[in-house]
Amino acid sequence: MAQILAPSAQWQMRAAKKSSHFSPLSSNFSSLVMKQHKKGAVFRNSAKFRVFAIKSENGTINRLEQMLNLDVTPYTDKIIAEYIWIGGSGVDVRSKSRTISKPVEHPSELPKWNYDGSSTGQAPGEDSEVILYPQAIFKDPFRGGNNILVICDTYTPAGEPIPTNKRYRAAEILSDPKVVAEVPWYGIEQEYTLLQRNVKWPLGWPVGGYPGPQGPYYCGAGADKSFGRDISDAHYKACLYAGINISGTNGEVMPGQWEFQVGPSVGIEAGDHIWCARYLLERITEQAGVVLTLDPKPIDGDWNGAGCHTNYSTKSMREEGGFDVIKKAILNLSLRHKAHISAYGEGNERRLTGKHETASINTFSWGVANRGCSIRVGRDTEKNGKGYLEDRRPASNMDPYVVTGLLAETTLLWEPTLEAKLSLHTRSC
Incomplete structure (x- = not known):
């Protein structure tokens, strides 16, 4: 679970001072030395010629890889x-x-x-x-x-x-002066599942069968517990290279399932970074011949689903007396529970069952250190009297623009009516 500490400054593009001869996510090859063939010229009889395979210490060079790795910066500014x-x-x-x-x-x-x-x-x-x-x-x-x-x-x-342009509305909300003054921080935990390409079954699972029950896989190590670590690690480095504010990764509860965390990010940057990170993951799984799914419940039965828990705080929540501000925000969130659920991802009802570390989709709840609630507040937040909340309702396929915009709108811009407050029936876990 990503913890909100302090956001990095908005990433800005800087032109590289020195160009690289190879793209970071492609293979490295030995330098080639072309030598003249000792027995005769390449061309014969002015019409025929022979093609020689270029060799390296590791065998024949893949010419496609050679072209993909071609560095064009010495020859063009484009x-x-x-x-x-x-x-x-x-x-x-x-x-x-x-x-x-x-x-x-x-x-x-x-x-x-x-x-x-x-x-x-x-x-x-x-x-x-x-x-x-x-x-x-x-x-x-x-x-x-x-x-x-x-x-x-x-x-x-x-x-x-x-x-389908959800960024536009999110940018409107997040640029509102009331929201800007509160400097909203987001830490988003993106869970995802890797599938075998030809059978669309989780990576590492026997085809048509099931692995052992959940327990040893979460943050596990070993060939019988961890499936897809190379993909997770490649994605981690790709995000760091790209300038995405990725803060960590881990193997998840269901085998073949992983998570990465992005943030803390301020405002609209959170959605931009998650979408770019998703794109990188799609490209890396494409290269690996593995299928990525953001389905919130890819396997029915006694298996964890995939969420996109969103940690959220405002300036007032992070200052002295912030716990009272958090509780007011939770009240607002409870009153708009249905509006949030309807925007938190397709198929989320299959995941939010009240089991497997989720709350029921039909009931709003909150609690301290309780992962079975809609909103979780950390022990440190309760102890310090300030901090952040975690919205555990968003599905893995949620739109981060929608979720970040809604959280800011509900907690900073929306004012509940007296009638809504009187009709509140919520319980604390």
Whole structure:
């Protein structure tokens, strides 16, 4: 569980001083030395020629890898920008590449772009153009050098946000002066499950069968307990390289399930960083031949689901007397329980059953150090009289823009009516 300590400054792109000859997430190869063939020239009779395999100490070099690792920075100032956006399902990430004339440091330096929204479920075929607005920049760990990943949101040609553009509304909420003054911090715990590609069954599980019961897998080590550690570690380093504010990782309760934590992040940055981290994970599992799922209950039965617990605090919560502010925020959250649940991820009812460290989806509850509640407050927060709360309701497939925006709106901007307060029926765990 991610603990909120202090947020890092907003990440800003810096052009690399020195270029790398290999992208960080590709193989390293020995330097090649081309030598002239001793017996005759390569060309014969002015028409025929022989092709010699290039050899290294490790065998024949894969020419595709050689080209992928090619460093172009000595020959051009141009960079590759990978424009990333959220597709029509609200969970899928899409991307395409564009050449930019020189390195950039801020999204405002990048041009808007467009794509075919009819192919992503976001526009009709007769009016399919959707416009991409660059919003956040990260370093590209796949291509290296000055190449970048660009998180975008989506608009009609007239400049209106399309329905799946959840970032727009979150940015409105999080830029409200009342919210800005409270400097909201978010620490998001993203759980996910790795599946075998051909059978869509969890990684490490016998095909068509089940491993031993839960218990030894959480934060476990060993070939019979940990499945997919290389993917988790590769993702961890890719996030650090990219400039994502990743704070940790761990193996989860169900075998083949993992978690990474992002934060503390301030405001809209939290959603940008989670979406970029998800994109990196999709790309890494693609390379590994493993399927990533954010389904909140990928396996029915006595197995933990996958959530996206969101730790949250405001300036007032972190100062003296903050516990009273936290309790008021919890009151507001209880009164808007249904509104939050409806926005916290598809299929969440299969996960929030009151079992496997969850509260019932139909009942709001809160407690200190209780992972079976809707809202958990840590022992240190209770002891110190200030700190943060953990919303344990969001599913693994939640939209971080929606969740972060709703938390700020409900606790800082929304005022319950007297009637709502009088009708409150909540219990403390």
